[in-house]
Amino acid sequence: MIEYTLHGPVSQERSRIRVMSALRENRFPQAVLIDGPAGIGKKALAMEIAKALQCTDPNMRPCGHCFGCRMAEDSGSTEKWVVPMESDEAHARSSDDVAPGSKAKTIEDFKKAYIEEIQKNPYRVDIFSAGAFISVDLIRAMTSAFAMKGDRVRTVIVSDADRMNESAANAFLKTLEDVPADTYFILTTSSREKILQTIRSRCLALHLLPLSDNEVRGEVLKFAGEDFDESALTDDIVGLAEGSPGKALYYAENGKGWLDLSVDFLQKSLKGDYTGLFLQLKETTLEDPYMANRFLEVLSFLLADLLREQAGATLRMPETAHKVDMAQFPRIDATALELSLVTVQETMSRIESRRITPMMCLQTLSLKIFEGYK
Ligand SMILES: [Zn+2]
Structure with missing residues (x-):
């Protein structure tokens, strides 16, 4: 039997145990919706799950070094993500439509930059601007990537799924109604109620819990950049963050x-x-x-x-x-x-x-x- 070990904070162990036993028993659903307050690590968990699903190690997954694991961590594999974008970014041309040698930024370039930000610190609450949204074009670009045949497991992380506009949500619903084999969707949201009921009902619900104050402190310091001023992370800021490293970091940086x-x-x-x-x-x-x-x-x-x-x-x-x-x-x-x-x-x-x-x-x-x- 293949053993699965997902890593993350102790406070969220219960969610991971649920995921791990579903993986082990080979009954992992094709769509999962991870919800919970902003900045508590939903995208981090989504990335762990994606890696475990794509890993091909015969004994222990995710192994971290097989082709599947490396692909899951590759920010250039933009088809593995759907992220909210500002409308000019979402309307940029696709790399397939740009003449060779062109310096124009493509939709994939913008997306890659977001994925890199997420991988650098998945807790951040200010990666996407307030006006960024998931357009129907972004959903279509993702589904057309499915048309390319592959024999590998495919995962798609839909970050901030509540930011799908109406046409995007309807297009996504169609995809969910007929998920291709060996394809898995992992959605994240901090506003579950804003997601179409018909989408929600097709996803396994994973409710992620906030972290303890000590874990918040630890995760902020682990992921914050070198120029982060540690003294800004006061007890009151940690208290204010209510178990969210992303919020603690945001307030420490912006709300001094x-x-x-x-x-x-x-x-x-x-x-x-x-x-x-x-x-x-x-x-x-x-x-x-x-x-x-x-x-x-x-x-x-x-x-x-x-x-x-x-x-x-x-x-x-x-x-x-x-x-x-x-x-x-x-x-x-x-x-x-x-x-x-x-x-x-x-x-x-x-x-x-x-x-x-x-x-x-x-x-x-x-x-x-x-x-x-x-
Ligand atoms: Zn692996």
Whole structure:
């Protein structure tokens, strides 16, 4: 019998055991959907599974050195991936259509760059831009690669499968209805509900769990580049990441000032120091809608911690939460905090709709939050 050993963090062992026994018993499904919060390593697991499926070692898979294993790790094998792209990238010409010697970037070139990024650090949450999506052309390019006959096992990883637009999802569904022999699809998503029910029902669901705080720390340091500032990975940042190395890395790199800013945002809003707050916001990078919403996640987290404090529960960002001087605001009770969380959530939806600038939304939020309790 062939033995399978997939590697990964201990907290996610249960999912791997399920996969390994299905592989061992030769009943691995042709389509799997890995879901779980952003940045916890779904793509890392997908890559491990792809390698195990493609490996040809007679005893132990993945062996890491056979042709199948090497192909699975080759970023040039772009047909093994479907990734969201910006529309100009997805509309670039295919290498088959470009004249020999042309320097024009092809769709495969763009894709290869994304695959390299993923392989360098599969936890990263900012590899794809907010507007990137999976178009029907990307799905068709993938299925036409099937037409080329091969006798090897083929795997396709569909990263961020929820980013398929409607026509892409329908085209993909057709592929799933009649999966060619020896072909396996591994989809990943952090928004399972955004995927067509008909696609979901054809995939085995693998729900991946977040990591422990210690594992988050370990994985961030393992994958972060040499110029990563370790001191930015504070206990509060790890707490904020909720088991996601990708989020911890993102906040350590981009949100250094955000924890303190969230404290100031609350205190200045409560005191009515709007001018001071608006000036402070102007100095930030929150003009960008994606960043503005990541900051609001931090703010929500702080509010949730203040709620935990009132309930006597353990805090996730104790150092930051203790900077808010709640004694100054005796009217802020649990109800006020719960309402404020809803207000922040509404603001995030407004920013996402992109009808109003993030700065305007943040200013309105500072006026509206704790309305009636100030
Ligand atoms: Zn191998």
